[in-house]
Amino acid sequence: MGNCFDSKDIKINASDPCHPPQCGALGPGRASVPARQRASCGDARPTADSPPAWFEGMIRNCLQYACEAKAKGRHIVGILCEYTPRELIMAADAVPVCLCGGSAEMIGPAQEHLPANLCPLIKSTYGYHVQKANPFLEMADMVVAETTCDGKKKMYELMAETRPMYVLELPQKPNDADAMAHWVRELRKLKTRLEKAFGVTITDEKMRQAIRTMNRERALRRQLAELMKSDRPPLTGRQLLQFKSNISCICADVAQYRRALELYKPVSAEESVGQAPPYQIRVLMTGVPVVHGAERVVEIIESHGGLVVCMDNCTGLKPILEDVDETAADPMVALAEKYFRLPCSVMTKNSRRLDVLTELARQYQAQCVIDLVWQACLTYDVESYFVKRLAETDLGIPYLRIETDYSPSDSARIAMRVEALFETVRQRASA
Numbered sequence: 001m002g003n004c005f006d007s008k009d010i011k012i013n014a015s016d017p018c019h020p021p022q023c024g025a026l027g028p029g030r031a032s033v034p035a036r037q038r039a040s041c042g043d044a045r046p047t048a049d050s051p052p053a054w055f056e057g058m059i060r061n062c063l064q065y066a067c068e069a070k071a072k073g074r075h076i077v078g079i080l081c082e083y084t085p086r087e088l089i090m091a092a093d094a095v096p097v098c099l100c101g102g103s104a105e106m107i108g109p110a111q112e113h114l115p116a117n118l119c120p121l122i123k124s125t126y127g128y129h130v131q132k133a134n135p136f137l138e139m140a141d142m143v144v145a146e147t148t149c150d151g152k153k154k155m156y157e158l159m160a161e162t163r164p165m166y167v168l169e170l171p172q173k174p175n176d177a178d179a180m181a182h183w184v185r186e187l188r189k190l191k192t193r194l195e196k197a198f199g200v201t202i203t204d205e206k207m208r209q210a211i212r213t214m215n216r217e218r219a220l221r222r223q224l225a226e227l228m229k230s231d232r233p234p235l236t237g238r239q240l241l242q243f244k245s246n247i248s249c250i251c252a253d254v255a256q257y258r259r260a261l262e263l264y265k266p267v268s269a270e271e272s273v274g275q276a277p278p279y280q281i282r283v284l285m286t287g288v289p290v291v292h293g294a295e296r297v298v299e300i301i302e303s304h305g306g307l308v309v310c311m312d313n314c315t316g317l318k319p320i321l322e323d324v325d326e327t328a329a330d331p332m333v334a335l336a337e338k339y340f341r342l343p344c345s346v347m348t349k350n351s352r353r354l355d356v357l358t359e360l361a362r363q364y365q366a367q368c369v370i371d372l373v374w375q376a377c378l379t380y381d382v383e384s385y386f387v388k389r390l391a392e393t394d395l396g397i398p399y400l401r402i403e404t405d406y407s408p409s410d411s412a413r414i415a416m417r418v419e420a421l422f423e424t425v426r427q428r429a430s431a
Helices: 021-025 035-041 051-056 058-071 086-091 104-110 120-131 135-139 150-159 179-198 204-229 237-242 251-263 296-302 331-340 351-363 378-395 408-430
Strands: 075-079 094-098 142-146 165-168 281-287 306-311 368-374 399-404
Touching: 051 058, 051 237, 051 251, 058 075, 058 094, 058 135, 075 086, 075 135, 075 179, 086 094, 086 179, 086 204, 104 120, 120 150, 142 150, 142 179, 150 165, 165 179, 179 331, 204 237, 204 251, 204 306, 204 331, 237 296, 237 306, 281 296, 281 351, 281 378, 281 408, 296 306, 296 368, 296 408, 306 351, 351 378, 368 378, 368 408, 378 399, 399 408
Parallel strands: 075 094, 075 142, 142 165, 281 306, 281 368, 368 399
Antiparallel strands: none
16 A cells, blocks of 8 residues: 655656557547446546646546556555445455536436336446446446445345446444444454455454545545635635545645645635625535435535535545544454544434534534435435524524435526525524
8 A cells, every 4th residue: 555645746648558449539528428438538628737627636646546447456446435444455456436426418228127216326336347347347346335325235235246246234223332332343243254255364454544534535625625614715615525526645645735725715804805795695504415416406506696504424524534543452343433523424323413513614604504405315314304493493504405316407496486485584693
């Protein structure tokens, strides 16, 4: 496992075999290129020396990294949930890659095997599997999954018919006395599986090194997120969402996180003298993950007068709020404790999510809460009852629940509801 905090930036080699010849031909009209070709090519535009331009080519950058790692004999491990500790995979000198699908084009092929009224994230992920259109999945030596929602669990059974799959059994009652012990046993079993599959020995020191590396990346991403606490954030929520990668701890990504922290500074009180007050409505966004390619609702919010200052979901702050204890006597127990504390809606009772939302609303000065629910995501859909009550009764701010899928067909309706929410916020502010 490389040290992503000392190495130099990765250079993109345009002649690499992982870059098909047609990539160079993609131009402004690349949106019309089929999803399968785009998934292989990524963003073909030249990479400029700036964080936004770098992360705009995130898929290409990750593909380059994965191809180089594979050529050097490292294994690729696909992951499908934040509960899977990346550190354990990194300690096996393997590369953990997020496989969650965000393409609407992949849903049709998935529905040949899966029901139409299933979560679009599950269907899109499986559609890439059916079409063999995700290069990371195609090069994966193993897929590590977890027993979160029922839809995912059954999809994994279908995928496992043709791909090497390991499923972690996630305890779902966080307050049970034996839940943590069970989770530690599950991670130890995953460690054994990785060692046998890849012919490696995962030592405590290798785990500690991976923990230190991930902690440092989490710290940088937290600092970027904290820029949004300012009265005048230097980024939009959509820009911040882009500053992440499907592969953690790529050295060039880490360098760009650091550069972004140098470039983006909140407007100071002195600098804001004489300027008009901020006009965007400060939005705390919660709910389902907003994976790469499925950012439509965030874009609607911010194109209609809002500013997503905080996202607590799996693609936002949830996985980086806490670090792993680097000083723990047993690094496996430390990993288990960090990841088991993720406040996902699959947990019952998931009171920690409400505690986190309460604190984030205060820190980020949220003026309203928008709760995003993917169609048929039953756990988040049910929890919207508690989130609505928290927002309106405890926090005293307006709440909006948006249930949608990856299709843009309801974008106009969502925009109207968002505008109505923002008008309510403005009326309250002027009262």
